[in-house]
Amino acid sequence: MALLEIRGVSKSFGGVAANVEISFEVEAGEILGLIGPNGAGKTSLFNAISGEVTPDAGEILLDGQRISGLGPVACAERGIARTFQVVRSFDSMTVLENVMVGAFARTARPPAAMRAAQETLEFCGLAARADRPAWSLSPPEKRRLEMARALATQPRIMLLDEMLTGLTPTEAQGGVELVRAVQRRGITVIMVEHVMEVVLPLVSRAVVLNLGRVLTIGLPSEIVRNPEVIRAYLGDRYAAD
Numbered sequence: 001m002a003l004l005e006i007r008g009v010s011k012s013f014g015g016v017a018a019n020v021e022i023s024f025e026v027e028a029g030e031i032l033g034l035i036g037p038n039g040a041g042k043t044s045l046f047n048a049i050s051g052e053v054t055p056d057a058g059e060i061l062l063d064g065q066r067i068s069g070l071g072p073v074a075c076a077e078r079g080i081a082r083t084f085q086v087v088r089s090f091d092s093m094t095v096l097e098n099v100m101v102g103a104f105a106r107t108a109r110p111p112a113a114m115r116a117a118q119e120t121l122e123f124c125g126l127a128a129r130a131d132r133p134a135w136s137l138s139p140p141e142k143r144r145l146e147m148a149r150a151l152a153t154q155p156r157i158m159l160l161d162e163m164l165t166g167l168t169p170t171e172a173q174g175g176v177e178l179v180r181a182v183q184r185r186g187i188t189v190i191m192v193e194h195v196m197e198v199v200l201p202l203v204s205r206a207v208v209l210n211l212g213r214v215l216t217i218g219l220p221s222e223i224v225r226n227p228e229v230i231r232a233y234l235g236d237r238y239a240a241d
Protein backbone atom coordinates (compact mmCIF):
# COMPACT_ATOMS: atom_id res chain seq x y z
CA MET A 1 0.00 0.00 0.00
CA ALA A 2 1.23 3.53 -0.77
CA LEU A 3 2.10 5.69 2.24
CA LEU A 4 0.04 8.62 0.98
CA GLU A 5 -2.83 8.45 -1.45
CA ILE A 6 -4.43 11.51 -3.06
CA ARG A 7 -7.80 10.43 -4.45
CA GLY A 8 -9.75 12.75 -6.72
CA VAL A 9 -9.02 15.90 -4.72
CA SER A 10 -10.77 19.07 -5.91
CA LYS A 11 -10.83 22.51 -4.32
CA SER A 12 -12.22 25.80 -5.64
CA PHE A 13 -12.04 29.30 -4.25
CA GLY A 14 -14.99 31.22 -5.60
CA GLY A 15 -14.67 30.79 -9.35
CA VAL A 16 -11.03 29.63 -9.22
CA ALA A 17 -10.46 25.88 -9.46
CA ALA A 18 -7.18 25.51 -7.56
CA ASN A 19 -7.19 21.68 -7.63
CA VAL A 20 -9.25 19.53 -10.02
CA GLU A 21 -9.62 15.78 -9.47
CA ILE A 22 -6.01 15.26 -8.45
CA SER A 23 -4.99 11.64 -7.90
CA PHE A 24 -1.57 10.11 -7.27
CA GLU A 25 0.24 7.97 -4.73
CA VAL A 26 3.42 8.57 -2.77
CA GLU A 27 5.57 5.59 -1.77
CA ALA A 28 7.26 5.42 1.62
CA GLY A 29 10.84 6.69 1.46
CA GLU A 30 10.69 8.47 -1.88
CA ILE A 31 11.40 12.09 -2.73
CA LEU A 32 8.56 13.14 -5.02
CA GLY A 33 8.70 16.37 -7.00
CA LEU A 34 5.55 18.48 -7.41
CA ILE A 35 6.13 20.92 -10.23
CA GLY A 36 4.22 23.19 -12.58
CA PRO A 37 3.72 26.85 -13.50
CA ASN A 38 2.66 29.62 -11.11
CA GLY A 39 -0.92 29.14 -10.02
CA ALA A 40 -0.96 25.45 -11.01
CA GLY A 41 -2.26 24.46 -7.57
CA LYS A 42 0.89 23.14 -5.85
CA THR A 43 0.57 25.11 -2.61
CA SER A 44 -3.18 24.49 -2.55
CA LEU A 45 -2.54 20.75 -2.66
CA PHE A 46 -0.03 21.07 0.20
CA ASN A 47 -2.70 22.96 2.14
CA ALA A 48 -5.06 20.02 1.63
CA ILE A 49 -2.45 17.39 2.61
CA SER A 50 -1.42 19.30 5.74
CA GLY A 51 -5.05 19.75 6.78
CA GLU A 52 -5.24 23.52 6.50
CA VAL A 53 -7.86 23.23 3.80
CA THR A 54 -10.63 20.66 3.38
CA PRO A 55 -11.10 19.48 -0.21
CA ASP A 56 -14.51 20.07 -1.81
CA ALA A 57 -14.34 16.53 -3.18
CA GLY A 58 -12.04 13.54 -2.95
CA GLU A 59 -9.95 12.33 -0.05
CA ILE A 60 -6.40 11.97 1.18
CA LEU A 61 -5.30 8.76 2.88
CA LEU A 62 -2.23 8.17 5.04
CA ASP A 63 -1.56 4.45 5.50
CA GLY A 64 -5.07 3.81 4.25
CA GLN A 65 -6.65 6.12 6.86
CA ARG A 66 -8.43 9.27 5.74
CA ILE A 67 -6.68 12.45 6.93
CA SER A 68 -8.39 15.04 4.72
CA GLY A 69 -10.76 17.28 6.64
CA LEU A 70 -9.21 16.50 10.03
CA GLY A 71 -7.47 19.88 10.36
CA PRO A 72 -3.79 20.81 10.72
CA VAL A 73 -3.26 19.62 14.30
CA ALA A 74 -4.56 16.10 13.63
CA CYS A 75 -2.56 15.89 10.39
CA ALA A 76 0.61 16.93 12.26
CA GLU A 77 -0.08 14.31 14.92
CA ARG A 78 -0.40 11.67 12.22
CA GLY A 79 2.95 12.67 10.78
CA ILE A 80 2.50 15.38 8.14
CA ALA A 81 4.85 18.37 8.40
CA ARG A 82 5.42 21.23 6.03
CA THR A 83 7.46 24.31 5.32
CA PHE A 84 5.86 27.45 3.93
CA GLN A 85 6.61 29.18 0.63
CA VAL A 86 6.73 32.48 2.52
CA VAL A 87 8.75 31.68 5.66
CA ARG A 88 6.78 31.89 8.87
CA SER A 89 9.13 32.21 11.81
CA PHE A 90 8.21 33.67 15.17
CA ASP A 91 10.57 36.61 14.74
CA SER A 92 10.87 37.80 18.33
CA MET A 93 11.57 34.30 19.67
CA THR A 94 14.97 32.64 19.53
CA VAL A 95 15.82 30.07 16.90
CA LEU A 96 15.72 27.35 19.58
CA GLU A 97 12.29 28.48 20.80
CA ASN A 98 10.97 28.43 17.24
CA VAL A 99 11.98 24.81 16.87
CA MET A 100 10.59 23.95 20.32
CA VAL A 101 7.19 25.00 18.97
CA GLY A 102 7.48 22.05 16.58
CA ALA A 103 8.81 19.71 19.27
CA PHE A 104 5.80 20.43 21.50
CA ALA A 105 3.75 18.45 18.98
CA ARG A 106 5.35 15.31 20.50
CA THR A 107 5.92 16.24 24.13
CA ALA A 108 4.39 18.56 26.72
CA ARG A 109 7.63 18.66 28.74
CA PRO A 110 9.81 21.74 28.09
CA PRO A 111 13.15 19.99 28.84
CA ALA A 112 12.33 17.20 26.38
CA ALA A 113 11.19 19.74 23.77
CA MET A 114 14.42 21.69 24.27
CA ARG A 115 16.59 18.59 23.81
CA ALA A 116 14.67 17.60 20.69
CA ALA A 117 14.97 21.15 19.32
CA GLN A 118 18.73 21.26 19.97
CA GLU A 119 19.22 17.93 18.23
CA THR A 120 17.16 19.13 15.27
CA LEU A 121 19.12 22.39 15.02
CA GLU A 122 22.33 20.36 14.97
CA PHE A 123 20.94 18.23 12.14
CA CYS A 124 19.94 21.32 10.16
CA GLY A 125 23.28 23.09 10.67
CA LEU A 126 21.80 25.84 12.81
CA ALA A 127 23.14 24.91 16.26
CA ALA A 128 25.39 27.96 16.37
CA ARG A 129 22.34 30.20 15.89
CA ALA A 130 20.20 28.62 18.64
CA ASP A 131 20.11 31.66 20.93
CA ARG A 132 19.75 34.33 18.26
CA PRO A 133 16.37 35.93 17.60
CA ALA A 134 14.79 34.42 14.49
CA TRP A 135 14.59 37.81 12.76
CA SER A 136 18.39 38.04 12.70
CA LEU A 137 18.85 34.99 10.45
CA SER A 138 19.90 35.28 6.81
CA PRO A 139 17.36 34.14 4.17
CA PRO A 140 18.96 30.69 3.70
CA GLU A 141 19.12 30.24 7.48
CA LYS A 142 15.42 31.12 7.72
CA ARG A 143 14.68 28.37 5.20
CA ARG A 144 16.62 25.94 7.39
CA LEU A 145 14.69 27.13 10.43
CA GLU A 146 11.44 26.32 8.61
CA MET A 147 12.80 22.87 7.94
CA ALA A 148 13.95 22.46 11.57
CA ARG A 149 10.59 23.46 13.03
CA ALA A 150 8.81 21.01 10.75
CA LEU A 151 11.33 18.21 11.48
CA ALA A 152 10.92 18.70 15.23
CA THR A 153 7.34 17.43 14.92
CA GLN A 154 8.89 14.03 13.96
CA PRO A 155 7.02 13.70 10.68
CA ARG A 156 6.63 10.71 8.41
CA ILE A 157 6.04 12.99 5.42
CA MET A 158 7.67 16.35 4.84
CA LEU A 159 6.11 18.84 2.42
CA LEU A 160 8.68 21.38 1.20
CA ASP A 161 7.20 24.42 -0.56
CA GLU A 162 9.94 26.16 -2.57
CA MET A 163 12.54 25.67 0.12
CA LEU A 164 15.39 26.38 -2.31
CA THR A 165 13.84 29.33 -4.14
CA GLY A 166 15.83 32.55 -4.01
CA LEU A 167 19.02 30.85 -2.81
CA THR A 168 22.39 31.11 -4.52
CA PRO A 169 23.59 27.89 -6.22
CA THR A 170 25.90 27.17 -3.26
CA GLU A 171 23.12 27.73 -0.73
CA ALA A 172 20.74 25.61 -2.80
CA GLN A 173 23.32 22.80 -2.86
CA GLY A 174 23.38 22.91 0.94
CA GLY A 175 19.59 22.65 0.90
CA VAL A 176 19.74 19.66 -1.45
CA GLU A 177 22.10 17.88 0.95
CA LEU A 178 19.72 18.60 3.82
CA VAL A 179 16.80 17.11 1.86
CA ARG A 180 18.85 13.96 1.19
CA ALA A 181 19.70 13.73 4.89
CA VAL A 182 15.99 14.01 5.74
CA GLN A 183 15.28 11.14 3.36
CA ARG A 184 18.03 9.05 5.00
CA ARG A 185 16.17 9.53 8.28
CA GLY A 186 13.33 7.57 6.71
CA ILE A 187 11.14 10.59 6.07
CA THR A 188 9.19 10.70 2.81
CA VAL A 189 9.53 14.04 1.03
CA ILE A 190 7.25 15.87 -1.39
CA MET A 191 8.94 18.96 -2.74
CA VAL A 192 7.63 21.88 -4.75
CA GLU A 193 10.43 23.58 -6.63
CA HIS A 194 10.81 25.69 -9.76
CA VAL A 195 14.55 25.21 -10.32
CA MET A 196 14.51 22.06 -12.46
CA GLU A 197 18.30 21.65 -12.43
CA VAL A 198 18.04 21.27 -8.66
CA VAL A 199 14.84 19.29 -8.28
CA LEU A 200 15.02 16.72 -11.07
CA PRO A 201 18.29 15.06 -9.96
CA LEU A 202 16.85 14.78 -6.45
CA VAL A 203 13.46 13.18 -7.05
CA SER A 204 12.47 9.61 -7.93
CA ARG A 205 9.35 10.81 -9.76
CA ALA A 206 7.64 14.10 -10.47
CA VAL A 207 3.97 15.04 -10.62
CA VAL A 208 3.34 17.92 -13.01
CA LEU A 209 0.33 20.12 -12.26
CA ASN A 210 -1.12 22.59 -14.73
CA LEU A 211 -4.29 24.64 -14.29
CA GLY A 212 -5.13 22.67 -11.15
CA ARG A 213 -4.93 19.27 -12.85
CA VAL A 214 -2.32 16.52 -13.07
CA LEU A 215 -0.71 16.93 -16.48
CA THR A 216 1.53 13.88 -16.09
CA ILE A 217 3.45 11.78 -13.57
CA GLY A 218 6.79 10.20 -14.41
CA LEU A 219 10.51 9.76 -13.99
CA PRO A 220 12.57 12.97 -14.31
CA SER A 221 13.94 11.67 -17.64
CA GLU A 222 10.36 11.23 -18.92
CA ILE A 223 9.19 14.61 -17.61
CA VAL A 224 11.85 16.62 -19.44
CA ARG A 225 10.97 14.91 -22.74
CA ASN A 226 7.21 15.22 -22.43
CA PRO A 227 6.01 17.69 -25.13
CA GLU A 228 3.00 18.76 -23.03
CA VAL A 229 5.22 19.54 -20.05
CA ILE A 230 7.63 21.48 -22.26
CA ARG A 231 4.72 23.46 -23.71
CA ALA A 232 3.00 24.17 -20.38
CA TYR A 233 5.98 24.70 -18.16
CA LEU A 234 9.56 23.93 -19.07
CA GLY A 235 9.77 25.94 -22.26
CA ASP A 236 11.87 25.48 -25.36
CA ARG A 237 15.29 25.19 -23.74
CA TYR A 238 14.36 21.61 -22.81
CA ALA A 239 12.99 20.74 -26.23
CA ALA A 240 16.43 20.60 -27.89
CA ASP A 241 17.91 17.86 -25.66
Ligand SMILES: Nc1ncnc2c1ncn2[C@@H]1O[C@H](COP(=O)(O)OP(=O)(O)OP(=O)(O)O)[C@@H](O)[C@H]1O
Binds near residue numbers: 037085
Ligand atom coordinates in the same frame (compact mmCIF):
# COMPACT_ATOMS: atom_id res chain seq x y z
N1 LIG B 1 -7.21 30.92 -0.28
C1 LIG B 1 -7.38 31.20 -1.58
N2 LIG B 1 -8.34 32.05 -1.99
C2 LIG B 1 -8.52 32.32 -3.31
N3 LIG B 1 -7.80 31.79 -4.29
C3 LIG B 1 -6.83 30.92 -3.96
C4 LIG B 1 -6.56 30.58 -2.58
N4 LIG B 1 -5.54 29.69 -2.57
C5 LIG B 1 -5.20 29.51 -3.86
N5 LIG B 1 -5.97 30.23 -4.69
C6 LIG B 1 -5.87 30.25 -6.17
O1 LIG B 1 -5.69 28.92 -6.60
C7 LIG B 1 -4.80 28.86 -7.70
C8 LIG B 1 -3.66 27.94 -7.35
O2 LIG B 1 -2.82 28.59 -6.42
P1 LIG B 1 -1.57 27.91 -5.71
O3 LIG B 1 -1.08 28.89 -4.71
O4 LIG B 1 -1.93 26.58 -5.23
O5 LIG B 1 -0.54 27.79 -6.93
P2 LIG B 1 0.97 27.34 -6.95
O6 LIG B 1 1.08 26.23 -7.93
O7 LIG B 1 1.46 27.11 -5.56
O8 LIG B 1 1.69 28.62 -7.58
P3 LIG B 1 3.13 29.30 -7.27
O9 LIG B 1 4.14 28.51 -8.07
O10 LIG B 1 2.99 30.69 -7.81
O11 LIG B 1 3.36 29.26 -5.80
C9 LIG B 1 -4.36 30.28 -7.98
O12 LIG B 1 -5.17 30.79 -9.02
C10 LIG B 1 -4.64 30.99 -6.67
O13 LIG B 1 -4.89 32.35 -6.88
Ligand SMILES: [Mg+2]
Binds near residue numbers: 042
Ligand atom coordinates in the same frame (compact mmCIF):
# COMPACT_ATOMS: atom_id res chain seq x y z
MG1 LIG C 1 2.86 27.95 -4.38
